[in-house]
Amino acid sequence: MDSTVKKTPLHAWHCDHGANMANFGGYEMPLWYGGGTREEHMAVLTAAGLFDTSHMAVILVDGGGARDLLQECFCKDLDRCIGKEPGPLVPGRAVYGAFLNDKGHVIDDALVYKMAADRFMVCVNAGMGGPIAMELERYSDGRLSLITDLTDSLGKIDIQDPRAAQILGAILQDPETVFAGMPYFSFQGHFDDRAPQAGRVRLSDGTPILLSRTGYTGEFGFELFVVPEKTEAVWTALLEAGEGAGLCPCGLASRDSLRAGAMLPLSHQDIGDWPFINHPWDFTLPWDAGKTAFTKRFRGRTALEAPSDASFTVAFAGFDPRKVPAGEGSGVLTEDGEAIGAILTCTTDVALGRHDGQIVSSASGSLPEGAKVRGLSCGFLNVNRALSPGEKVVLTDGKRKVPVEIVSDIRPGRTARRPIREML
Numbered sequence: 451m452d453s454t455v456k457k458t459p460l461h462a463w464h465c466d467h468g469a470n471m472a473n474f475g476g477y478e479m480p481l482w483y484g485g486g487t488r489e490e491h492m493a494v495l496t497a498a499g500l501f502d503t504s505h506m507a508v509i510l511v512d513g514g515g516a517r518d519l520l521q522e523c524f525c526k527d528l529d530r531c532i533g534k535e536p537g538p539l540v541p542g543r544a545v546y547g548a549f550l551n552d553k554g555h556v557i558d559d560a561l562v563y564k565m566a567a568d569r570f571m572v573c574v575n576a577g578m579g580g581p582i583a584m585e586l587e588r589y590s591d592g593r594l595s596l597i598t599d600l601t602d603s604l605g606k607i608d609i610q611d612p613r614a615a616q617i618l619g620a621i622l623q624d625p626e627t628v629f630a631g632m633p634y635f636s637f638q639g640h641f642d643d644r645a646p647q648a649g650r651v652r653l654s655d656g657t658p659i660l661l662s663r664t665g666y667t668g669e670f671g672f673e674l675f676v677v678p679e680k681t682e683a684v685w686t687a688l689l690e691a692g693e694g695a696g697l698c699p700c701g702l703a704s705r706d707s708l709r710a711g712a713m714l715p716l717s718h719q720d721i722g723d724w725p726f727i728n729h730p731w732d733f734t735l736p737w738d739a740g741k742t743a744f745t746k747r748f749r750g751r752t753a754l755e756a757p758s759d760a761s762f763t764v765a766f767a768g769f770d771p772r773k774v775p776a777g778e779g780s781g782v783l784t785e786d787g788e789a790i791g792a793i794l795t796c797t798t799d800v801a802l803g804r805h806d807g808q809i810v811s812s813a814s815g816s817l818p819e820g821a822k823v824r825g826l827s828c829g830f831l832n833v834n835r836a837l838s839p840g841e842k843v844v845l846t847d848g849k850r851k852v853p854v855e856i857v858s859d860i861r862p863g864r865t866a867r868r869p870i871r872e873m874l
Contacts, residue, residue, distance in 0.1 A: 458504035490704035495813030497696030498611035506577025515593025550750030605681025610671030637662035668712020686755035710800030711861035747865025768827035791833030814863025
């Protein structure tokens with residue numbers, strides 16, 4: 451392995467257990483294990499899947515100016531982001547959005563966690579802890595915010611599946627109290643014994659964790675933040691607790707197919723160096739109720755209000771499992787053969803099929819009689835015009851042509867938002 455490629459605290463475990471490893475974001479990460487991507491994808495939808503996500507980076511933002519700094523640099527409106535009639539971000543809740551540059555292009559997407567009135571945690575992608583910390587330092591402008599880049603200072607584990615609460619509860623102290631009233635995009639605890647909130651969530655062996663009800667699969671589950679030296683012990687404890695529940699370790703390949711089917715973008719691929727507008731993730735932007743104006747001032751706002759090079763990002767689903775890889779030489783055509791854009795993501799959600807013109811999922815528990823599921827290609831396209839759900843386009847690599855349909859949603863029956871009581 452290249453000496454410049456980093457390792458997570460679970461690297462040795464992955465190698466010892468037959469993972470197929472590859473460089474991702476500067477880290478040698480597992481792509482899949484012996485059972486393969488299809489088995490891991492279906493495990494998350496029907497039983498239990500465990501992901502090493504320690505390559506992700508964490509930044510702490512502390513001080514009296516922390517909230518104002520994030521409100522300016524992060525596109526989500528922190529005053530209008532929680533609930534049906536959006537209220538402010540409060541301690542114990544998290545929101546998803548992006549950091550933009552002055553051109554309105556995405557530097558990186560992120561989750562922002564409010565830990566206390568003047569303390570926030572920001573989770574960004576691999577290799578982006580330093581750049582985002584530098585952006586925040588640049589715009590802090592004497593607001594007394596302490597910005598701490600914790601890159602490679604934490605372990606992170608995601609358990610994503612219908613049985614996540616059952617498995618996690620087996621290794622938690624007082625799981626009933628921890629799970630009570632824990633809605634989607636909430637969190638509890640802390641990974642540092644010395645920090646505020648420490649001790650609120652502990653494992654059976656006393657290890658403190660920050661437990662977040664979030665994830666990157668569209669399915670019910672949790673993300674655990676823990677100090678590096680405890681990461682393998684937590685990973686092993688979860689696997690032992692889930693042995694009878696079908697829990698299996700999963701690699702980045704199934705994580706990619708799951709997130710695409712769940713309509714979740716991959717930073718620097720589906721969102722990136724073009725204006726962050728005209729896409730399926732409008733909820734991240736601070737629109738007013740009528741979607742006519744933004745509700746706050748934020749970096750990149752002016753560019754988004756009058757983009758000079760605007761394009762359109764749309765989701766698609768195919769009619770069979772066939773894929774056309776993104777990259778040079780691939781593109782999007784109209785049914786008449788006109789080139790209109792590029793493929794951003796194209797993967798296969800193996801749980802999907804079509805029945806009577808509708809997308810169905812073998813994992814939803816309500817597969818219609820007679821429906822057959824062989825998997826459907828799905829993902830995102832960047833095109834030069836607005837396309838509506840139901841329109842057909844063609845993906846091509848110059849040799850083959852694969853027809854697909856523009857859609858407003860992909861995998862039905864996703865469980866991420868279900869109440870914990872329904873999942874126990």
